[in-house]
């Protein structure tokens with residue numbers, strides 16, 4: 001097998017790693033299509049958290065064995081996340097979740113901003129990449145918002161280009177939309193931001209389970225994602241270029257270290273969950289190793305994993321979209337042409353006639369099919385698409401542990417709901 005070739009995804013192997021995928025709801029197997037709100041976790045994540053409590057449960061930097069074990073576990077997890085991001089471990093910060101990290105970072109960056117400075121946000125983003133920046137309006141910072149092209153729910157790059165000026169200090173953009181699945185051209189936008197002297201902040205929360213992140217290739221200044229969306233525990237992680245983590249001043253207590261990255265991690269971390277983050281990265285790398293035995297290190301194995309999951313997720317997406325087109329009254333938002341699937345991930349949002357999305361989600365939920373309804377906090381987009389006052393949309397989120405049979409079950413249930 002040539003070095004870059006990867007075996008097809010072994011879905012049976014994948015599913016065997018996730019104990020919760022065996023759950024039954026009223027005699028029917030549960031179908032987890034709720035991944036964008038949080039994925040299931042493989043056994044090794046559960047075990048890592050348990051092992052932490054059994055053998056390494058202590059605070060950091062103590063002069064005794066369990067504390068030393070905790071320190072080395074945190075250091076090892078930082079290295080794992082550095083492989084995940086493709087950065088140096090000192091550029092990895094752990095935090096409660098993406099939202100909390102972003103509020104803290106925005107506030108720290110704001111120490112260097114003055115009234116009239118501008119920050120760019122987008123109509124496509126989750127509010128966690130909007131509200132922390134909008135909060136700086138209190139300081140006189142001006143927020144500019146990039147619009148979308150409504151027909152395919154992609155960012156309007158002309159609008160973006162027109163709005164970047166020498167006053168722009170931060171461009172805050174999502175890697176992928178958590179409603180419509182659009183993947184944004186981050187490397188291209190980073191170039192535009194840097195040409196204007198602005199920092200590039202990327203929300204990769206929705207993208208992380210669907211594609212390999214490479215902060216070096218993107219050249220972004222900051223990137224955040226949340227392990228609970230990529231098969232890990234409920235936490236957030238931040239990549240920051242070392243020079244920025246050193247230069248900006250974090251809000252912290254005086255006795256805590258000034259050294260990066262620790263100075264950005266306020267208070268005691270949820271250490272047991274940090275243990276789970278390392279295991280989540282190792283699960284993805286293990287999947288990569290299962291797909292490509294030639295992968296020589298963890299980064300290569302991560303790459304191999306996504307080389308297998310991306311095409312697999314696309315086959316599910318194709319099946320789902322084809323099926324949806326046969327159901328009368330369904331409107332899908334975002335890119336639907338297969339030739340453009342490189343610009344989106346396998347997250348689909350739809351409306352079915354005038355039915356309230358909660359009603360559909362409940363109907364599906366009663367049949368063991370877990371989907372979400374609402375705006376998923378991507379308030380700008382929900383308003384822009386005119387669905388905010390109508391209950392938002394129904395979101396079907398497919399990841400690599402979902403199957404074609406589950407997609408077919410969902411389609412039949414939707415057909416039944418629609419009375420067809």
Ligand SMILES: Cc1ncc(COP(=O)(O)O)c(C=O)c1O
Nearest residue numbers: 097098099126128178205206226
């Ligand atoms: C795209 C996106 N950004 C940010 C967030 C917020 O992440 P967290 O729950 O880690 O604060 C979410 C959560 O759903 C999301 O989907």
